[in-house]
Amino acid sequence: MTPDSIKKFAAEAAKLPGIGPRQATRIAFYLAREGNKKIASLASAxxxxxxxxxxxxxxxxxxxxxxxxxxxxxxxQRNPTIVAVVEKETDLLSLEKTGKFSGRYCVLGELAKDGLLEPEEKRRLKKLQERAREIKPEGKFNELIIALNHTAYGELGAISLIQEMKPFAKKITRLGRGLPTGGEVEFADEETLGGALASRN
Ligand SMILES: [Zn+2]
Structure with a gap:
């Protein structure tokens, strides 16, 4: 009953973050209704x-x-000895929008709900450790800012991160007051996030 091309699109779309199978099928029908021009513009994007x-x-x-x-x-102009560790590219964008951070970043990847690090995340931390080693003379960052969400899994992730990175940073800080418990970096407004950055501890 459902055309194969709708099924095929829906199967792919359902793999995207935040889109379930039902929504994916709705999107497929929507695009089919909108016609070739819309489909071509989405395909090109x-x-x-x-x-x-x-x-x-x-x-x-x-x-x-x-x-x-x-x-x-x-x-x-960006200080290579101060690094903020974020989960996602969108978190990086949120911090950039505050205009208050002049260090650099490490995009870790989305943490699992148990806060344990996946192999890819471990690989990225290894790279971060290499970056620290290149800083003369001590081979350590002056400051590593853990800019993870203030959620249960963010807390667990922070513990794993501190364990891995302790020998590679003179100081490890976290986003401070302002970012509420349960708060996500991506969705904090610029003022809140700027405040959390300024009061990191
Ligand atoms: Zn880069």
Whole structure:
């Protein structure tokens, strides 16, 4: 009854974050109704995403055309001895919007609900440790800011992070007052997040 092409699209869309199977099917029918022009414009936007890659240092998403390191990692004005560890690219964007952070980043990846680190996250932390070793003379960051969500799994993730990174940072801080318990970095307004950054402890 349902056309195969609808089923096929829905199966792919349902793999996207925040989209369930029912919504995925609705989107497929919506696009079919909207017609070829809409479908072509979405297809072209999707293809555009394939021109992106990960920064080799901080793992932020960046255009392939810019080389191996993102604009933040390439910027000599950004302090390489202060690093904020965030879960997602959107968290990085939220911190950037505050305009109050002049260090660099490590995008860790989305933490599992038990707060344990996945193999890919461990690999990214290894890279972060290498970045610390390159800082002369001590091979340590001056400050590592754990900018994870103030949720139960964020707390567990923070514990894992502190264990792994303690030998590689003179000081490890966390986003402070203002960011409420249960609060997510991505959804905090600029003022709240700016305050949490200023009162990190
Ligand atoms: Zn980078």
């Amino acid at each position: 999707l293809t555009g995403l394939s021109g992106l890659t990960q920064c080799e240092l901080c793992h932020n998403i960046m255009p392939v055309s810019e080389g191996k390191q993102c604009a933040i990692c390439r910027n000599p």
